[in-house]
Amino acid sequence: MATSALTLAGWSVLSASLTMFTLSFGLKVPYLVGSLIMVATSLGASIPSAPGSAGVFHVLTVLALSVWSVSTEEAVAVGVLAHGVTITLQVVLGVLCAWLVGIQLSSLSGIGMPRSSTGVLAVC
Numbered sequence: 590m591a592t593s594a595l596t597l598a599g600w601s602v603l604s605a606s607l608t609m610f611t612l613s614f615g616l617k618v619p620y621l622v623g624s625l626i627m628v629a630t631s632l633g634a635s636i637p638s639a640p641g642s643a644g645v646f647h648v649l650t651v652l653a654l655s656v657w658s659v660s661t662e663e664a665v666a667v668g669v670l671a672h673g674v675t676i677t678l679q680v681v682l683g684v685l686c687a688w689l690v691g692i693q694l695s696s697l698s699g700i701g702m703p704r705s706s707t708g709v710l711a712v713c
Contacts, residue, residue, distance in 0.1 A: 629653040
């Protein structure tokens with residue numbers, strides 16, 4: 590039950606923030622715009638893209654805002670702002686959480702690197 594409540598709270602906050610980003614540009618759109626952008630961009634996560642969903646997120650934001658005849662330039666601006674804030678927030682919170690649990694960022698440099706059986710870094 591707690592998981593469902595936290596999931597609903599997370600989606601609600603994301604929807605509200607996307608609505609606020611859109612309304613901050615003075616666009617005449619209904620309050621449900623954030624929900625449509627959220628659904629479109631979340632479904633777009635299944636589309637292979639560049640790291641951080643660069644491009645796909647912005648195109649889907651433009652597509653979602655086109656329902657209310659928002660110009661492409663304004664829709665791209667909303668997408669860039671929303672994506673930039675979202676990525677920045679995730680990075681800052683990730684670094685903060687790593688620091689709180691005692692993980693130093695310098696210790697992460699070797700994670701995921703293939704090693705040979707001799708302990709020497711394998712060259713692919």
